[in-house]
Amino acid sequence: MAFKVVLALVTLVTAALAAPSKRVTCSPGRVVSNAACCKWFPILDDLQTNLFDGGQCGEETHESLRLTFHDAIGFSLSAERRGIFGGGGADGSIMAFAEIETNFHANNGVDGIVEVQRPFALKHQVSFGDFIQFAGAVGVSNCLGGPRLQFMAGRSNISRPAPDLTVPEPSDSVDKILERMGDAGFSPSEIVDLLISHTVAAQDHVDPTIPGTPFDSTPAEFDPQFFVETLLQGTLFPGNGSNVGELESPLAGEIRLQSDALLARDPRTACEWQSFVSNQALMVKKFEAAMAKLSVLGQKTHELIDCSEVIPVPPLAKSNVAVLPAGKSLADVQAACAATPFPTLQTAPGPATTVARVPPS
Ligand code: HEM
Ligand SMILES: *[C@@H]1O[C@H](CO)[C@@H](O)[C@H](O)[C@H]1NC(C)=O
Ligand SMILES: *[C@@H]1O[C@H](CO)[C@@H](O)[C@H](O)[C@H]1NC(C)=O
Numbered sequence: 275m276a277f278k279v280v281l282a283l284v285t286l287v288t289a290a291l292a293a294p295s296k297r298v299t300c301s302p303g304r305v306v307s308n309a310a311c312c313k314w315f316p317i318l319d320d321l322q323t324n325l326f327d328g329g330q331c332g333e334e335t336h337e338s339l340r341l342t343f344h345d346a347i348g349f350s351l352s353a354e355r356r357g358i359f360g361g362g363g364a365d366g367s368i369m370a371f372a373e374i375e376t377n378f379h380a381n382n383g384v385d386g387i388v389e390v391q392r393p394f395a396l397k398h399q400v401s402f403g404d405f406i407q408f409a410g411a412v413g414v415s416n417c418l419g420g421p422r423l424q425f426m427a428g429r430s431n432i433s434r435p436a437p438d439l440t441v442p443e444p445s446d447s448v449d450k451i452l453e454r455m456g457d458a459g460f461s462p463s464e465i466v467d468l469l470i471s472h473t474v475a476a477q478d479h480v481d482p483t484i485p486g487t488p489f490d491s492t493p494a495e496f497d498p499q500f501f502v503e504t505l506l507q508g509t510l511f512p513g514n515g516s517n518v519g520e521l522e523s524p525l526a527g528e529i530r531l532q533s534d535a536l537l538a539r540d541p542r543t544a545c546e547w548q549s550f551v552s553n554q555a556l557m558v559k560k561f562e563a564a565m566a567k568l569s570v571l572g573q574k575t576h577e578l579i580d581c582s583e584v585i586p587v588p589p590l591a592k593s594n595v596a597v598l599p600a601g602k603s604l605a606d607v608q609a610a611c612a613a614t615p616f617p618t619l620q621t622a623p624g625p626a627t628t629v630a631r632v633p634p635s
Contacts, residue, residue, distance in 0.1 A: 311427065311581035314408065317398045318584055321412050325394065331420070331494040333486070333634055335413035336475050337387035342410035342569060343468070344368055344384050345403070348375070348436025349458050349571045361436035363572020364429065366402025369395065371435035380441035382479045403429035407569040411585050417474050417496040419591025421558045424566040426578035444480060444519030444531040448540045451533060458571060460564070466537060466546040467564035470557050473500035477529055478634060480520050484513035486632040487529040491599060493632070496588070498557055498596040501550045502619065504530065504538045506599075506606045524606065525599055527629030544610035552595045552617040595619065601626030 297305050300312035322329045325338075346364035353360025361367070368375045369388050376385035395405035404427050411423035440458075442451045455465045476493055478485040490500035508522030512529050523530040537543045550557040570578065598604070598621040609616035 306581070306583045308579050308581065310579050311584055313398075313400075314425075314427065314581055314584040317394070317400065317405075317408065318412055318586070320394060320398070321409060322416075325390070325409065326413055326416055329416050331414070331417035331474055331496075333476070333632065334387070334390070335416055336493070337384070338391070338406075338409040338413040339471055339474065341368065341384055341387050341391070341406055342565070343471070344375075344381055344441055345406045346568045346571045347442075347455075347458055348440045350437075350440065351459060352457050353437075359434060359437070361440055361572070362433050364403055364407055364569050365433040365572055366404070366406055366429065366431065367433035367436050369402040369406065370431075370433050374435045378438045378441065380439075380443050400427075401429050401431035403431070403433065403573075411565075411569075414471075414474065414496070415586045415588045417494060418589050419554055419558065420474075420496040420588035421562045421565070422582070422585055422588055423562060424569065424580070424582045425585050426570055426573070426575065427581045428578040429573055442533065444533045446533060448533075448536050448542070451537070452542065459567070462542045463546040464564050464567070466543050467560040468568060469534065469537065470496075470500075470550065470561040470564075472531075472534060473497060473557075476632065477531075480531065481511075481513040481517045481529060484529070484631060485634050487512055487527065488629060488632075489529060489531065489534065491525060491528060491627055491629045495592070496554075496558070497591060497593070498550045498552070498554050499599075500534075501538075501547055501557075502596040502598065502607070503528065504534050505548070505551075505608050505610070505616075506602055507608055508535070524602065525627055525629050527631055539608060539610040541610070541612065545613055548609065548611040548614065548616060552619070554591045554594045558591075597622045599627035600624045 298309045299305050300315055304315050325334050345368040348361030349363035350360025372388045395402055408425055411425045414420050442454055452462055472489045473496055474493055476486050476488040490503045492499045506524035509524055512527055519532050521530050521532045521535045538547045598619050600622040607616055
């Protein structure tokens with residue numbers, strides 16, 4: 275009898291797998307499994323042309339990716355347990371209540387991208403929460419070697435302002451960052467996974483005298499350079515001396531956040547950090563998983579529709595492995611993962627690497 279049941283089950287499962295899933299053609303070449311996703315294609319086209327400068331991994335992409343975090347991390351499990359409102363997560367509240375949330379200290383500078391994005395969200399009549407996550411996913415798909423992030427559609431447009439102090443600061447201790455992020459549901463390793471975002475990132479406000487100063491030498495590439503460069507011994511401040519939340523960086527034209535430097539060296543996070551240095555593919559996989567979680571914080575996921583098929587397939591990475599910047603050697607690496615030796619890396623040829631600033635337009 276057991277055998278018959280198993281056989282019947284196998285037959286059923288095989289039939290289900292073989293059955294062609296429903297496909298809906300939105301427009302020529304654009305096929306999805308749920309018709310509700312079709313409306314995102316015109317939004318995609320509009321964003322690529324009019325927000326991301328024809329599909330670039332530039333400033334607007336970086337800012338849009340940062341915004342996904344600053345909206346979503348307004349969320350607190352401990353507040354929820356106590357019956358207090360700790361923020362609605364990825365709910366668009368940072369756009370709906372920009373006059374409140376963008377004045378929080380940790381949100382310094384996000385007002386710009388909120389105001390740039392808002393007219394797009396209004397024009398296409400989608401919720402602010404959906405729009406912010408969609409724009410971040412589309413933007414980062416433009417980066418060389420980028421992830422193809424999951425995009426779930428259907429967040430409510432109704433939200434309440436998140437409370438202050440949910441967004442980590444670069445001057446925070448590792449304990450404080452682990453505690454705050456843990457309260458949003460992220461493990462120490464998942465925090466590192468989210469910080470993969472800083473491979474396509476620059477600052478305007480930590481040292482306001484040098485806006486557009488990147489965190490690694492390749493801010494338009496979703497590559498592992500960030501993970502090796504943050505582990506190099508710091509030697510200089512790229513701008514006007516030391517600022518709050520800043521430590522010495524190893525390269526002229528590059529800035530180092532204190533939080534990135536400390537997480538790279540802390541025993542709780544160092545091994546996850548180092549694991550990406552020679553594994554770009556792993557980095558992409560881990561970022562996709564962590565962002566899938568971040569982008570639906572506070573949302574009833576069973577009520578959302580998976581429209582990930584609308585997100586473009588990113589261009590392939592140049593290499594799976596980071597290089598030591600020209601002029602550096604393994605002796606400059608402050609390896610901090612006790613369990614695994616630091617991988618042997620090639621050094622880029624030529625004169626010492628310097629990084630070009632891209633001042634905001
Ligand atoms: C410990 C947590 C984090 C801290 C302390 C932190 C801090 C910062 C700071 C200080 C900046 C520079 C902002 C400016 O001066 O203009 C920045 C930029 C950025 N952050 Fe983070 N961040 C964290 C986590 C994240 C996460 C989880 C994401 C996304 C998933 C993210 C994405 C970005 C991006 C893309 C930029 C570059 C923005 C641009 O180039 O305009 N960050 N971050
Ligand atoms: C979302 O809410 C804002 C107000 O916060 C409103 O201006 C906008 O029209 C709403 N969008 C949709 C699609 O309902
Ligand atoms: C540079 O930093 C010093 C103090 O560290 C400050 O007095 C000065 O105003 C800064 N310069 C600029 C251009 O911000």
